Amino acid sequence: NAGVTQTPKFQVLKTGQSMTLQCAQDMNHNSMYWYRQDPGMGLRLIYYSASEGTTDKGEVPNGYNVSRLNKREFSLRLESAAPSQTSVYFCASTVNRGRLGTDTQYFGPGTRLTVL
Amino acid sequence: AQSVAQPEDQVNVAEGNPLTVKCTYSVSGNPYLFWYVQYPNRGLQFLLKYITGDNLVKGSYGFEAEFNKSQTSFHLKKPSALVSDSALYFCGYAGNNRKLIWGLGTSLAVNP
16 A cells, blocks of 8 residues: 555756656545645645546646546646746645545655756 | 634744644634644645544644634644654645645754
């Protein structure tokens, strides 16, 4: 049981390049989330998927797209990376038996992204 | 607007002393509040949450938090701090609009 896994762990991009951050969970969770963490800004929700087949915008969705590929996988895509997207990205999942957010979230180890 | 505030960027405490990390909230409806901890270069880990029931919530690693409706607070506490408790602590709220709202985090340093 690996929990929540994220790839890659580190990535350096040039402005305008694209990339996809991968996230997978093996806990049979229904909901998955993508966050970014920046110094002084705390944790901000980019997108979430309450259940397989659905995705919704979070607090800072601009410049990102997501795909809930199946129940296990939730990917985050940067189509044209910008320096403002330099951040640490975390994926999380919850079983979501009831109201969103009330169940424990399990986080991946993060992806450190630098956009030059 | 619904929000969660952690008024202290950093808290310093001596090992063995009690510690408090503060969190206040401004929300409508029932407050669903939680605390997570982040150790260096790691993802966040769940500590505890308040959904309903007893105002004193006990969590992992000896931490507890008290929900105080009149003061709109949900402070995290531990009777005796350990150096290994040094980490970044996040308070958060599960909003009515299905959005998750997090505080900016408080860095706890426990000095030997």
